[in-house]
Amino acid sequence: MFDAHLLRDLTPQVLGVLVRRGADFAAAEDAVQDALVEAVRRWDAAAPDDPKGWLVTVAWRRFLDARRSASARAMREVHVHREPAPGPAEQADDTLLLLSRCCHPALTPASAIALTLRAVGGLTTSQIARAFLVPESTMAQRISRAKRTLAGERFERPGDVRAVLRVLYLMFDQGFMSAAVADERGGTDLAAEAIRLARQLVASVPDDPEAAGLLALMLLHHARRDARTDAAGDLVPLADQDRSRWDTAMIAEGVAVLQGALAHDRLGEYQAQAAIAALHDDAACAEETDWPQILEWYDELVRLDPAHPVVALNRAVAVGHVDGPLAGLRLVEALDPALPRRDAVAAYLHERAGNAAEAARLYARAARSAPSSAEMGHLLRQAARLNRARSGSD
Known part of the structure; x- marks a missing residue:
């Protein structure tokens, strides 16, 4: 019986086999698509015992037909009149x-x-x-x-x-x-697709802790997806999210994947970022966030990539929570003024330090260079909130 999900899973595997055999990418893709069309037509009656082998055999024949001559292409249906044998096993x-x-x-x-x-x-x-x-x-x-x-x-x-x-x-x-x-196909988006492909990659390189670290990082962030916006579709910052809406099963999976990666004792950037995400996810509320340990992981990230400005910016937030907002601001002021989200971080730290006027000004300025309309709206609302509070206290 025809199984659309099986065909989807097998398609990249079959394409990979043709590429490994030396087929040009575009030609290989055309041949695989021809094989899929033939599978849809024939598998309604009975699927072969080795679906991948069947697809590889048909696709490879289609590729060879196309390469030999235009006349062979016109006659290609002759080659699949009988169900082909699976051909050599391709287990890789x-x-x-x-x-x-x-x-x-x-x-x-x-x-x-x-x-x-x-x-x-x-x-x-x-x-x-x-x-x-x-x-x-x-x-x-x-x-x-x-x-x-x-x-x-x-x-x-x-x-x-x-x-x-x-x-x-x-x-x-x-x-x-x-x-x-x-x-x-029912809700596939870029983030979910990246997770699916990362799972395949981890299966391909099971001894690479950074591949597992990336998968863990994706899972730990994606677990908060439903809480990132409110009923109106507005962005909700991490500290204000309804944590009951977080996917606890996905968090548990992410932590397990991360622990397996860290067990290799070959720390990399994705593992360190995943560890930070896990600490955020572990807190029952924003006030219980283990900022000292998060700062330690940011120190590890700086050691791994000392020149990365975004790591330095995020570390400044952690310093602001551990050593006070003024200490965090001193670090932010040393960074490039053109760094994305620098003004937003400075605004956040100024607000924590009690400088509402400066925080409102920086939130508004940060909104002008926000990378998305959702983030721009959030920053403008933050500025408006502080301005209303100041007006009410005057």
């Missing part, structure tokens, strides 16, 4: 190979994310365009350019896992910071 997991190809350093981050969603995630161009909030024609051009960039390159072994982790993290961050965009 090609997910990492395919992810490596999609995350090639020659591609821009946006193109790498789009190609990953198309080839590994199985999303249509229309679905990806909606997730990025761009016209379908724009996304089609972006994916076509990415394929042309990779044309002719051979990928016989997986590439740098770090590049894959970076693309998955960017994908998750874009989805998490924006409103969920559902597709026809």
Whole structure:
């Protein structure tokens, strides 16, 4: 019996096999799509014993047909008149190979994310365009350019896992910071898709603690997804969120994945970030947050990446909670004024220090450079709240 979910899971595996055998990316994708069409037609009657082997065999034959000649392409239906034998067993997991190809350093981050969603995630161009909030024609051009960039390159072994982790993290961050965009398959969005792909990656490289650290980080953040906005759709900061709406099962899974990663004793940035997220998730309320331990983890992050300005900015918040807001402000003032969210952090610390007027001014200024309309609205409401309080006290 035809199983759409099975086909979706097998598609990137089959595509990975063809790529590993030397097929050009675009041609391999066309061949796999032909095989999927044939599977939909034939599997309603009876699915083969080895669905992946069947798809690999049909897709490879389609690829060879297309490469040999146009006339062979016209005759390709002859080759699948009988159900093909499964062919040589392909037990290797090609997910990492395919992810490596999609995350090639020659591609821009946006193109790498789009190609990953198309080839590994199985999303249509229309679905990806909606997730990025761009016209379908724009996304089609972006994916076509990415394929042309990779044309002719051979990928016989997986590439740098770090590049894959970076693309998955960017994908998750874009989805998490924006409103969920559902597709026809029932609510898939960029953040959820990044988690799904991270699970596949962890299965491909089970001894890589940073891959597990990234998965843990995604889970621990995604567990708060439902509480990040109120009934009106306005952004709710972490300290004010209704923690009863957090997904406790997802938090427990994230903590377990993180503990497994830390057991390797090879600390990396994603593991340290996940540890910070776990401490936030562990607090029953904002007042119970273990800021001293969070600061210790930020110190580890600074040791791992001393030049990262965002880490320094977030560390200033932790210092503000441990050593007082003025100590945090001194750290913020030493950072580049053009650093994103610098004004918002300074406003938060000024408010904690009792400087309401300066905090309101900085919240309003931060809103002008906010990366999203939701964040801009939140910052403007913070400024208005402080101005109303000051007017009422005058």
